[in-house]
Structures are given as C-alpha cells and as structure tokens.
Amino acid sequence: MRETITLQEYLNAEKKGISRKLVQVRLRHGWSKDRALTQEKREFSNVFDEWVKSTNGISYKTFHKRRERGMDADLAGTKPVRKMRA
Structure with a gap:
C-alpha cells in the first residue's frame, strides 16, 4: 500500500533538510512514512x-x-x- 504524503509534510521535512526526492527514495526502499520524513540525513566525509x-x-x-x-x-x-x- 502506498502512503500519501501531504504538501505540509513535505514542507516540514524540507525544513529539516530532507528533500522530496530523498523522502521518495526512502519510501521506495521500504522505510516507514514517519521515518522517511523525520530521520536526519547522514553526513559523508570525503x-x-x-x-x-x-x-x-x-x-x-x-x-x-x-x-x-x-x-x-x-x-x-x-x-x-x-x-x-x-
């Protein structure tokens, strides 16, 4: 079942530095909606x-x-x- 994400949820995620594309990728990889919208991005060193x-x-x-x-x-x-x- 595909979960619907509202515009407000996307905007809240973007305030935390999580782009719409990242949310979509996370959902495709089986993340829960809540986790995809709230978990911080990992920082990578070079x-x-x-x-x-x-x-x-x-x-x-x-x-x-x-x-x-x-x-x-x-x-x-x-x-x-x-x-x-x-």
Missing part, C-alpha cells in the same frame, strides 16, 4: 581524499571499510592488512 593522503599501500576498499567502522583516518591508512589464510 573518504577518497583521506585515502589519497595516506597512500601506504592500503586499498581504497579496505580504507573505506575501516572508516565506515569508525577507525580514524591515520590508523585506517597505516594499519597493516592481515594476510588471508589459504
């Missing part, structure tokens, strides 16, 4: 720029995953990668 600065032989994917998990940029770019077992 992980690629941080990774380029580290350039210690750590792959971008590894660096990015470490940053996602909360590791600070210096450690994520310098901690040796564990060897995979055969």
